[in-house]
Amino acid sequence: MNEMADTRTIPCVSRVRGRVAVPGSKSVTHRALILAALSEEECVIENALDAEDTRITAEALRRLGVRIHWHGTTIRVRPAPHRWISSPEPLALSNSGTSLRLLMGLAAVGRGTFVFDGSTRLRQRPVGPLADALKPLGVGVRFLGRDLCPPLELQTNGLHAGETLVDASESSQYLSSLLIAATQAEGPVLVRWKDPVASWPYVTITLSMMTEVGLEFSHVEPRAIRVPAPQRLGGFRLEVEGDCSSASYFWAASALTRGDVVTYPLHSSSLQGDCRFLEVLASMGCRIQWEDRGVRVQGPDRLQPVHVDMNTMPDMVPTLAVVCAFADGPCTIGNVAHLRIKESDRLDAVATELQRLGVFVEQYPDGLRIQGPPQRGGAINTYNDHRIAMAFAVLGLKVPGTMIRGASTVSKSFPEFWAALHDLLQQSRQENA
Ligand SMILES: O=C(O)C1=C[C@@H](OP(=O)(O)O)[C@@H](O)[C@H](O)C1
Numbered sequence: 001m002n003e004m005a006d007t008r009t010i011p012c013v014s015r016v017r018g019r020v021a022v023p024g025s026k027s028v029t030h031r032a033l034i035l036a037a038l039s040e041e042e043c044v045i046e047n048a049l050d051a052e053d054t055r056i057t058a059e060a061l062r063r064l065g066v067r068i069h070w071h072g073t074t075i076r077v078r079p080a081p082h083r084w085i086s087s088p089e090p091l092a093l094s095n096s097g098t099s100l101r102l103l104m105g106l107a108a109v110g111r112g113t114f115v116f117d118g119s120t121r122l123r124q125r126p127v128g129p130l131a132d133a134l135k136p137l138g139v140g141v142r143f144l145g146r147d148l149c150p151p152l153e154l155q156t157n158g159l160h161a162g163e164t165l166v167d168a169s170e171s172s173q174y175l176s177s178l179l180i181a182a183t184q185a186e187g188p189v190l191v192r193w194k195d196p197v198a199s200w201p202y203v204t205i206t207l208s209m210m211t212e213v214g215l216e217f218s219h220v221e222p223r224a225i226r227v228p229a230p231q232r233l234g235g236f237r238l239e240v241e242g243d244c245s246s247a248s249y250f251w252a253a254s255a256l257t258r259g260d261v262v263t264y265p266l267h268s269s270s271l272q273g274d275c276r277f278l279e280v281l282a283s284m285g286c287r288i289q290w291e292d293r294g295v296r297v298q299g300p301d302r303l304q305p306v307h308v309d310m311n312t313m314p315d316m317v318p319t320l321a322v323v324c325a326f327a328d329g330p331c332t333i334g335n336v337a338h339l340r341i342k343e344s345d346r347l348d349a350v351a352t353e354l355q356r357l358g359v360f361v362e363q364y365p366d367g368l369r370i371q372g373p374p375q376r377g378g379a380i381n382t383y384n385d386h387r388i389a390m391a392f393a394v395l396g397l398k399v400p401g402t403m404i405r406g407a408s409t410v411s412k413s414f415p416e417f418w419a420a421l422h423d424l425l426q427q428s429r430q431e432n433a
Pocket residue numbers: 026027028030097098170171172173176198199202314315338
């Protein structure tokens with residue numbers, strides 16, 4: 001798409017008011033696909049996220065021999081006749097870190113050689129610690145380009161029984177991948193991890209979904225899980241919950257405009273760490289009320305400054321940074337060095353684009369200090385990063401003249417984002433009239 005056609009001008013709004021339906025969770029859909037591929041019977045996934053990244057996982061599974069039928073938000077998955085079809089052609093994973101890390105574990109339980117590659121950015125996103133942790137279980141990984149990153153070749157003769165130790169301090173996805181794969185090893189596997197683990201709630205989602213589909217494991221030490229293997233996985237039907245990360249943009253819009261927005265379907269019992277972002281917004285003065293099927297967020301007259309450790313919810317940092325730019329004083333966001341290896345270097349991207357609008361931002365190796373408010377609008381660069389595009393679209397509701405370049409990047413996780421925002425603005429105009 002040419003640059004002009006892919007640029008969105010954001011209209012300002014006095015207050016956002018309305019209801020927004022959010023799509024299924026990206027993390028849950030990826031895991032449901034991976035687990036279904038390991039099942040010996042047909043599985044059905046409902047309310048799945050139909051977006052670029054989940055399609056990438058599905059397409060890679062197809063290439064490995066898994067039969068997948070996707071109708072709207074329902075996916076039927078039937079097992080591959082054997083694990084797996086290997087081919088010298090790389091599995092192309094664009095810029096989906098979750099697909100790359102979870103599929104490496106999945107490939108490891110097969111036999112043969114599997115090649116993984118992706119976009120220029122994915123070629124900068126590391127998997128070294130996952131490769132190191134697969135080695136004691138009999139799996140070899142050879143890096144074909146830059147060290148520790150794709151393109152890479154994984155060679156396996158099945159995942160062996162044994163013990164492994166993973167350093168997941170830069171990505172929880174390494175640990176999630178090993179835990180799922182371990183269930184299909186030739187014998188029991190003890191998975192140990194070093195402290196700290198980044199983005200821990202995503203490991204909780206993995207474990208909870210493993211339990212939901214009937215896979216067993218036991219916490220034997222604070223930093224070790226024993227996984228009995230091989231485990232037979234029967235067919236399952238699973239409904240994907242709404243995506244809290246996608247909802248966050250509408251919570252932030254409400255926070256910034258003294259708005260009143262309900263996002264659904266979401267539940268207070270959700271395991272998604274990003275649902276805890278509501279607590280951060282509450283501490284800034286927002287009113288949060290859980291309803292039967294969703295959550296209502298009302299924005300305050302003035303936003304209180306915050307100082308938050310965001311390690312457990314890295315994907316919420318661009319959203320929070322934008323809200324912080326309108327707080328009553330300087331805010332700090334810390335312990336998120338892992339944001340530098342996401343779709344973009346998100347600390348640098350957020351700092352650069354806020355500074356473009358006249359916000360004072362100090363960048364640390366693992367965080368940001370932000371003091372607003374923005375002084376002017378402008379054209380925002382989004383670095384092929386969906387979360388930068390969506391977060392700055394929210395900022396544009398308050399700052400005249402904000403334009404989002406590369407707007408279609410939202411398709412990675414939320415293809416209907418622009419339509420949902422447009423619809424909310426229409427509801428707001430009616431309510432505000
Ligand atoms: O496992 C997952 O579904 C994810 C884990 C997180 O990554 P890291 O663990 O690499 O921080 C998160 O940023 C990503 O969007 C999704």
